[in-house]
C-alpha cells in the first residue's frame with residue numbers, strides 16, 4: 001500500500017476506514033484485546049508499530065490504533081489518524097507509580113503531562129503546557145466511579161528513556177535524572193509513562209480532543225510487586241474503564257448534537 005493510493009504512509013489507513021473516536025494503546029498486541037469490547041470488531045491494517053482494529057460502541061464507529069512507544073511514533077500516528085478523520089483520542093496504557101498513596105491496580109486519569117521528552121519541542125516551545133481535554137477527563141473519572149475502580153487524577157511524567165526511570169544509576173547523567181525525578185515527585189506527579197505529552201500537545205496544535213487513562217504499576221519506591229499486585233495491575237484491567245469513558249464522551253456528543 002502506498003501513500004499515493006490514498007493510504008497514510010505509516011498507519012496504512014485511508015478516509016472511511018475509521019470514525020472519529022480512537023483508543024491509543026502503545027502495544028500493537030493490545031489492539032485486538034481492546035477491540036473485543038467493541039460491537040463487530042474487525043482488523044483493519046497493520047504496518048510497523050501501528051495496528052488498527054475497528055468496530056462500534058453504541059452504534060457509533062470507533063477504532064483502536066497502537067502508537068508504539070514514545071513521542072515520535074505517537075505524533076506520527078495521531079497526525080495520520082487526523083488525516084483520515086479522527087478527532088477524539090484516548091490513550092490507554094501502563095505507567096509506573098510515583099506517589100505513596102497509589103497501589104498497583106489503581107487507575108490514573110491524566111490531566112496534564114510533564115514534557116520530559118523531545119517530540120513536543122518540534123511543535124511548541126517548552127513553556128506551552130501539555131494538557132488533556134476536560135470532556136475526556138470527566139468521562140474517564142465518571143467511568144472509573146461507575147466501575148468501582150480506585151482512581152486518581154493527576155500529572156504524568158512523559159519521558160523518552162524507560163531506563164532513565166528504571167536504571168538511572170547506569171546513566172552518565174544519573175545524578176541529574178535523580179534530581180529531576182525527585183522534583184517531579186515533590187510536585188505531585190502521579191505516574192511515569194512515555195506518550196501523553198506528545199499526544200496532548202498534538203491535541204492543542206491540531207485542535208482535537210486528547211486524554212489518557214493509565215494502569216498504575218509498581219510502587220513509588222520501586223519495591224517489587226507481589227504476585228497479587230502483579231495480577232491487579234495487568235493492563236487488561238484498565239480497558240473496561242477506557243471503554244466506558246469513551247461511551248460517556250460519545251453520549252455527551254450525541255446529546256449536544
Ligand SMILES: O=P(O)(O)O[C@H]1O[C@H](CO)[C@@H](O)[C@H]1O
Nearest residue numbers: 025026027069093094193194
Ligand atoms: O503500556 P504502554 O501504552 O506501551 O505505555 C507504557 O509502556 C511502555 C514502556 O514499557 C511505554 O510506551 C510507556 O508509556
Ligand SMILES: O=c1cc[nH]c(=O)[nH]1
Nearest residue numbers: 094095096192193194
Ligand atoms: O514504570 C513504568 C511502567 C510503564 N511505563 C513506563 O514508562 N514506566
